[in-house]
Amino acid sequence: MAEIVLRDVRKSYGKNEVVHGVNLDIATGEFIVILGPSGCGKSTLLRMVAGLETITAGEIEIGGKVVNQMEPRERGCAMVFQNYALYPHMTVAENIGYSLKIAGVSKAKRRARVEEVAGPLGLSEFLDRKPGQLSGGQRQRVAMGRAMIREPRVFLYDEPLSNLDARLRVAMRVEIRKLHQRLGTTTLFVTHDQVEAMTLADRIVVMNKGVVEQVGAPSEIYNRPQSTYVAGFIGSPGLNMVSGTVDPAAGVVRLTDGQELAYDRERWPVVTPGPITAGFRAENVELSNVGLKGSFDFAEELGSARLVHGTVGDQMVVAHVDGQLHFEPGDPIQFKIDPSEVHLFDAASGRRLAGERSPMPARNEAARGLVKA
Amino acid sequence: MVERNPILDTFTHALLIISLIALLIPFWIVFVAASHDFHTVNQVPMPLWPGSHFFENISTAWVQGNFSRVMLNSMIVAVGVTGGKILIASLSAFSIVYFNYRLRTLMFWLIFITLMLPLEVRIVPTYAVAADVLRPYREILNLFGLSIGLPEWNMLNSYSGLILPLIATATGTFLYRQFFLTVPDELTEAAKMDGSGPIRFFLEVLLPLSKTNMAALATIMFVWSWNQYLWPLLIITDQAHYATATMQLQKVVPGPVFGDPPIWNIAMASNLIVLTPPVLVTILLQRWFVRGLISTDK
Numbered sequence: 001m002a003e004i005v006l007r008d009v010r011k012s013y014g015k016n017e018v019v020h021g022v023n024l025d026i027a028t029g030e031f032i033v034i035l036g037p038s039g040c041g042k043s044t045l046l047r048m049v050a051g052l053e054t055i056t057a058g059e060i061e062i063g064g065k066v067v068n069q070m071e072p073r074e075r076g077c078a079m080v081f082q083n084y085a086l087y088p089h090m091t092v093a094e095n096i097g098y099s100l101k102i103a104g105v106s107k108a109k110r111r112a113r114v115e116e117v118a119g120p121l122g123l124s125e126f127l128d129r130k131p132g133q134l135s136g137g138q139r140q141r142v143a144m145g146r147a148m149i150r151e152p153r154v155f156l157y158d159e160p161l162s163n164l165d166a167r168l169r170v171a172m173r174v175e176i177r178k179l180h181q182r183l184g185t186t187t188l189f190v191t192h193d194q195v196e197a198m199t200l201a202d203r204i205v206v207m208n209k210g211v212v213e214q215v216g217a218p219s220e221i222y223n224r225p226q227s228t229y230v231a232g233f234i235g236s237p238g239l240n241m242v243s244g245t246v247d248p249a250a251g252v253v254r255l256t257d258g259q260e261l262a263y264d265r266e267r268w269p270v271v272t273p274g275p276i277t278a279g280f281r282a283e284n285v286e287l288s289n290v291g292l293k294g295s296f297d298f299a300e301e302l303g304s305a306r307l308v309h310g311t312v313g314d315q316m317v318v319a320h321v322d323g324q325l326h327f328e329p330g331d332p333i334q335f336k337i338d339p340s341e342v343h344l345f346d347a348a349s350g351r352r353l354a355g356e357r358s359p360m361p362a363r364n365e366a367a368r369g370l371v372k373a
Numbered sequence: 374m375v376e377r378n379p380i381l382d383t384f385t386h387a388l389l390i391i392s393l394i395a396l397l398i399p400f401w402i403v404f405v406a407a408s409h410d411f412h413t414v415n416q417v418p419m420p421l422w423p424g425s426h427f428f429e430n431i432s433t434a435w436v437q438g439n440f441s442r443v444m445l446n447s448m449i450v451a452v453g454v455t456g457g458k459i460l461i462a463s464l465s466a467f468s469i470v471y472f473n474y475r476l477r478t479l480m481f482w483l484i485f486i487t488l489m490l491p492l493e494v495r496i497v498p499t500y501a502v503a504a505d506v507l508r509p510y511r512e513i514l515n516l517f518g519l520s521i522g523l524p525e526w527n528m529l530n531s532y533s534g535l536i537l538p539l540i541a542t543a544t545g546t547f548l549y550r551q552f553f554l555t556v557p558d559e560l561t562e563a564a565k566m567d568g569s570g571p572i573r574f575f576l577e578v579l580l581p582l583s584k585t586n587m588a589a590l591a592t593i594m595f596v597w598s599w600n601q602y603l604w605p606l607l608i609i610t611d612q613a614h615y616a617t618a619t620m621q622l623q624k625v626v627p628g629p630v631f632g633d634p635p636i637w638n639i640a641m642a643s644n645l646i647v648l649t650p651p652v653l654v655t656i657l658l659q660r661w662f663v664r665g666l667i668s669t670d671k
Binding site for chain 2: 050051052071072073077078079081082083084085086087088089098099102103146150
């Protein structure tokens with residue numbers, strides 16, 4: 001059953017449209033991450049669901065009811081803000097219990113509920129402190145507690161981890177995931193961090209310039225990006241993309257400098273000759289004595305592996321290499337690319353070519369335990 | 374730029390100390406004069422060390438000057454004006470910052486412009502309105518040819534006349550507006566998500582957050598309204614009942630209350646009585662006052 005339905009949702013400020021018609025069905029209990037760079041309209045979309053922004057056109061339905069005209073408090077959403085937005089003059093307990101106070105719940109009941117919520121968040125000993133006396137991670141948990149206590153239909157997170165340092169961010173990520181497992185509340189989570197998106201989401205919504213580029217499970221987004229935009233945004237580093245002309249008879253993409261990159265003709269049986277963008281992951285590139293000839297630029301050390309940046313013709317290629325390297329800038333190297341892992345995109349529109357065979361195996365999803373029965 | 378130079382340090386300290394002494398000398402003289410008897414005070418030169426008649430003079434001044442009455446009047450007026458100003462200032466700033474309506478910027482600038490029109494400038498029209506509060510409305514109705522008999526409401530010789538015309542405050546509105554603009558939007562949104570309406574948000578979030586701001590405004594406004602002289606003098610003719618402390622002070626030297634020639638020791642004692650409340654308020658609230666004006670503690 002769909003908990004949240006967005007139907008052609010649009011938002012304009014004056015004549016300037018920032019969200020261009022978003023359609024989305026979110027199932028009950030699903031963890032959806034809206035991913036995109038800053039200014040892509042992802043926060044605006046979330047705030048429209050929350051009721052903090054008016055909806056210029058289209059419909060938003062929560063729990064079967066159209067909420068366009070409803071006040072935020074009537075929509076059954078709770079929100080966690082990027083900068084926590086705790087009330088500075090109230091104690092932690094008052095912050096968490098404020099919505100109950102407004103709802104007219106008695107003081108004793110309120111205290112009991114606050115303690116119930118604060119316990120699992122590890123806030124029990126801080127209930128009488130003010131937000132100013134807490135660390136960033138604790139404030140974040142207070143903000144989560146404030147959202148949880150209302151037992152909302154929907155949790156909304158607006159970049160909640162971006163104010164935390166890297167280690168805390170990983171820890172809070174785990175906590176948010178655990179919280180979702182425990183409560184099973186439908187969740188919308190906005191972020192610009194693709195690692196957060198990949199690790200948290202049941203499904204990711206990739207947005208760009210007010211348009212949804214792709215909706216899918218993390219593995220699907222990673223393995224079958226539907227556009228060059230998604231391909232470049234997801235993964236670290238993003239998909240390597242080179243432009244050239246495709247020759248379907250030979251099963252190769254001829255690059256601008258004349259070298260040939262083979263692709264899997266079984267996978268892409270119907271391709272019209274012409275300009276094309278070919279993509280491949282750094283993991284599927286090996287340094288070898290066959291393949292595309294290029295030159296070494298520099299390497300990024302990752303500890304367990306290295307990212308080798310090189311140039312083929314006038315195009316950048318990144319390879320993920322396990323072994324040790326002994327190259328000087330400018331040294332000739334060769335990139336051997338696995339043809340079965342080459343993705344093809346329309347050169348003009350940037351969309352993934354249609355008519356692809358053999359869908360990718362879903363083993364990654366099964367391993368993550370994300371496949372729903 | 375912070376200079377660390379011993380000569381400059383000495384110089385600036387000397388300057389500060391000299392200024393402090395210059396500032397304190399008049400107060401010292403008032404205090405010394407208030408502590409001697411009539412004859413010692415009138416010696417030339419006047420003694421520079423306090424005498425032993427201080428409490429005697431204070432109590433004489435208190436009784437002769439009817440200070441229990443006028444101090445109470447002044448207190449009522451100052452507290453009323455201060456409270457009213459804070460209420461009006463915070464509400465009007467709340468409306469200007471948090472609500473989106475037509476002409477809101479115009480409204481703000483209209484309020485702001487009144488900074489250029491202090492009471493002294495508009496004292497005649499203000500008096501006319503105080504004498505007959507509903508008169509402007511009657512005039513407007515007449516303009517449209519309507520003759521609805523509005524009752525007369527005369528505020529002369531009353532506390533409402535002393536308080537209400539002094540309440541409108543552009544300074545306060547401006548101070549509050551600046552403060553509300555620094556409150557993060559997310560806080561408003563969080564309150565909305567928690568189900569709070571505007572009034573509750575105002576009372577339970579904004580007002581508690583603006584405590585230091587409120588103290589700053591209260592200090593300025595209390596002192597300002599305590600020192601009001603022209604307006605009370607103009608509208609209060611029934612001085613036995615509604616005279617304020619500053620009005621009473623005017624009669625001290627030389628005057629019908631204490632007699633001729635001027636009795637300096639009693640007059641100075643009266644001075645001390647009248648200046649005590651504003652000094653106390655400033656001392657008590659000054660910590661908050663400074664914080665409110667440099668307000669960064671959030």
